[in-house]
Amino acid sequence: MKALDRKLLRDLWRLKWQVMAIALLVGCGVAVAVMSLSAQRALAGAQDAFYADSRFADVFAQAKRMPASVTRDLSRLDGVTTVDARILESGLMDVPGLSRPAIARVISLPDDERRALNRITLTQGRMPDPNRLDEAVALKTFMEAARVRLGDRLTAVIDGRAFTFTIVGAALSPEYVYVPAPESFMPDDAHQAVFWAPRPAVERAAGMNGAVNAVALRVAPGASVPAVLADLDRMLAPYGGRAAYAREDQASHAFLAAELKELSTSASILPPIFLVIAAALVHLTVSRLVEAEREQIGLLKAFGYRDREAAVPYLRLAAVIGLTGAIAGGLAGGGLAAAIVDQYREYFRFPLLEPRFHWGAFACSAGVAIAATMLGSLAAVRRAAGLSPALAMQPLRPTAYREGLLDRVARDGSVDQATRIIVRNLERFPMRATLAILGLASSLTLLVGTQFLFDSLDKVVDQAYYRTQRWSESVGFAEARSVAALASVQRLPGVFAAEPVRIVAARLKAGGREEMTRIVGLDPGASFQRPLDGLDRPIPFKGRGLVISEALAARLGLEPGDSVRVEVIDGSGPAADLPVTALARDYSGFAAYMPRRELNHLMGEGDLASGAQLLVAPDARPAFYRAIEGIPQIIGSSSRDDTVANWRQAMAEAFRVMISFYVSFAAAIAFGVAYNTSRIALSERARDLATLRVLGFGQGECAYILVGELAILALAAIPLGMLGGQALAHGLVAAYSRDEMRLPAVIGPRSYGISLLAYLAAVSLAALLVGRRIWGFDLVTVLKTRE
Known part of the structure; x- marks a missing residue:
């Protein structure tokens, strides 16, 4: 082994704890990248394989009734390669063990499996007998959540007809990889039932003999999907066609696409934070090492080592730190990715979803990490290479000190000597103090910026379900009905009050942009649902004008007073130019509101409602649910309390894992910066502290000098960390908000408190590990002068 190799090993052993602390930061950065991109690869791979095997369609459309x-x-439309027609009907179904009825979707199985689209994958049991009218296959997620088993017999009310069947198999479908609840983008698997049965059975249940009401299309590569959508809408209009939509607007696929995008965002935002801080710590560590080993560098050059040979050990030291952190980060990232994939199995149902280590992400992030640490050491390495032997072997010129601010202000001895030493050291090395403060502030920034998610979600729930929507139960009708039907709904058990609502699907166009959304028609005096402004005040309707959400206005580039083109997709498909009268603060996605009577007038229809929003007594809900199960016209039911409870549970589980990651990563930053700062200070001032011991200072006072400097830096970093956390929260809002939910940048006292506790705990641990070394000083060894 060469002499310089032995020197490198000795340096690594001597600085092992500092090296490990910096490598920890490098490892965190690599782990985030590997975790995010590996989870993304696993999810995308499972999605692509399932879509290919099941022949997932590119375009979807529904109508009231059309001939097969x-x-x-x-199939003659330009760009269309395959057409699959089927029957899809919905109704309510009583499920043993559930208090609230489930929404049952019944879908006809294809006559020719080889040409079918959206083919299901059987996971248990068998397919229904084509010659029997009482067998069906159920969605696996529903069976697991509702605890339904093979052989169970269920009854769904479809279009006023009772459809009784036996479950003979469990299946997965590319259309229902993720099944959101009607009033929430979160899943409610127990109340979202999907069944597939032979066509004759579904025809009989839905009264659709010789007819279909849903189609799925495959589009040729390179064909214009918007053109296919327009042609499809035109051809289905005579049959009561509804909006045709592409795969990217299909609910399950859209949520998957948003999740894949978020993983890419995480991989691009967080790792640079860790690597920049690690590079700064490498710079401080290697710079101190070069200053401490000036004489050794001079001796090496005096004995014939070239400049490059004398400087390379320090560069290799930085490379070893980066490599060590990269390997540890790769291992940790693979494990974290497996944990995320395991969590994904609770929400995304694929036939096969297994962790897939992303070697490309590891190689790229490891290369960047090693390069970052080497760049951090570059200035110190150049200084080592530039030292001449004669100059390096000379004693350092004594530093010329002068009075500092504290010395000039407190001349009366009111400030003890230990505190004066702390302040003087901070004043004399401002750049080092600044770097330490920035590093510590970045850890608090990450803590605050990720903890805000809990406060943000609480705000979304409060705004969406207790301020904007204040009903306890809602029901949906199979078709829009006369508002007089509301009287029969009000007579249901436990109903205190009921308000009608009309909801239609529409495309809004403005400035060359368009968005598909729903228009909610409300009565002007409605209290169960009302659009609110930024100050949570109800927004009054004005004539035929639209009130649209701020998110939708931003997407379309609209302001109050602008005009927007509204193309209704339901019914006869009317179109009109309507003014935007106000913007609503709506966090639950894209929405538009207008007076219900004006919406009915736009539709060219009478005083109709497509559903009702109700206030139901909590103790009467079981009787209310039993009553609506027997009403054929009601095909949908939602409970605000159930929705909020499921939403909170799902969010708590999802964010608990993610927040745990981020809290650990942020604590690693705080610990790494604090430990290295204190360790460097101890290395530089060990002789000074030992001298103070000889002069009569106690061990506690010496520890106070060392740890007190870190405490001042940590406290100075808190305001910057708080401000940085707010900025990061706003950045995460922009990066992670989805169409179905907009996150407000809200940070409450609880989040600040948790962040500060985690931050101070990490800094205190570092201070404890370094400060205890004072009690282990060997004064003779420390004070010995190097010959």
Whole structure:
């Protein structure tokens, strides 16, 4: 082994704790990148494989009723390669063990499996007998959540007809990888039932003999999907066609796409924070090492080592730190990715979803990490290479000290000597103090900026379900009905009050942009749902004008007073130019509101409602649920309390894992910066502290001098960390908000408190580990002059 190799090993052993602390930061950065991109690869791989095996469609559309022969006409559309027509109907179903009825979707199985789209994958049991009218296959997620087993017999009310069947199999479908609840983007698997049965059975249950009401299309590569959508809408309009939509607007696929995007965002935002801090710590550590080993560098050059040879050990030291952290980060990232994939199995149901280590992400992040640590050492390495032997071997020129601010202000001895020493050292090395403060502030920034998610979600729940929507139960009708039907709804058990609502699907167009959304028609005096402004005040309707959410206005570039083109997709598909009268603060996605009577007038229809929002007594809900199960016209039911409870549980589980990661990473930053700062200070001032011991200072006073400097730096970093956390929260809002939910940048006292506790705990641990070394000083060894 060469002499310089032995020197490197000795330096690594001597600085092992500092090296490990910096490598920890490097490892965190690499772990985040590997974790995010590995989870993304696993999710995307499972999605692609499932879509390919099941022949997932590119375009979807529904109508009230159309002849099965329409598939021949649709197959002639430009760009369309495959057409699959089917029957899809919904209704309510009583499930043993559930207090609230489930929404049952019944779908006809294809006659020719080889040409079918959106093919299901059987995971248990068998497919229904085509010759029997009482067998069906159920969605696996529903069976697990509702505790339904093979052989159970259920009854769903479809279009006023009782459809009784036996479950003979469990299946997965590319359309229902993720099944959001009607009033929330979060899943409610126990109340979202999907069944597939032979066509004759579904025809009989839905009264659709010789007809279909849903189609799925495959589009040729390179064909214009918007053109296909326009042609499909035109052809289905005579049959009561609803909005045709592409795969990216399909609910399950859209949520998956948003999740994949968020993983990419995490991989690009967080790792640079860790690597920049690690590079700064490498710079401080290697710079101190070069200053401490000036004489050794001079001796090496005097004995014939070239400049590059004398400087390379320090560069290799930085490379070893980066490599060590990269390997540890790769291992940790793979384990964390497996944990995330395991959590994904609770929400995204694929036939096969297994962790997949992303070697490319590891290689790239490891290369960047090693390069960052080497760049951090570059200035110190250049200084080592530039030292001449004669100059390096000379004693350092004594530093010329002068009075500092504290010395000039407190001349009366009111400030003890230990505190004066702390302040003087901070004044004399401002750059080092600044770097330490910035490093510590970044850890608090990450803590505050991620903890805000809990406060933000609480705000979304409060705004969406207790301020904007104040009903306890809602029901949806199979078709829009006369508002007089509200009287029969009000007579249901436990109903205190009821308000009608009309909801239609529409495309809003403005400035060359368009968005598909729903228009909610409300009565002007409605109290169960009302759009609110930024100050949580109800927004009054004005004539035929629209009130749209701020998110939708931003997407379309609209302001109050602008005009927007509204193309209704339901019914006869009317279109009109309507003014935007106000913007609503709505965190739950894109929405538009207008007076219900004006919406009905736009539709060219009478005084109709598509559903009702109710206030139901809590103790009467079981009787209310039993009553609506027997009403054929009601095909949908939602409970605010159940929705909020499921939403909070799902969010708590999802964010608990993610926040745990981020808190650990942020604590690692705080510990790494604090430990290295204190350790460097101890290395530089060990002789001074030992001298103070000889002069009569106690061990506690010496520890106070060392730890007190870190305490001042940590306290100075708190305001910067708080401000940085607010800035990061706003950045995360912009990066992670989805169409179905907009996150407000809200940070409450609880989040600040948790962040500060984690931050101070990490800094205190570092201070304890370094400060206890004072009690282990060997004064003779420390004070010995190097010959």
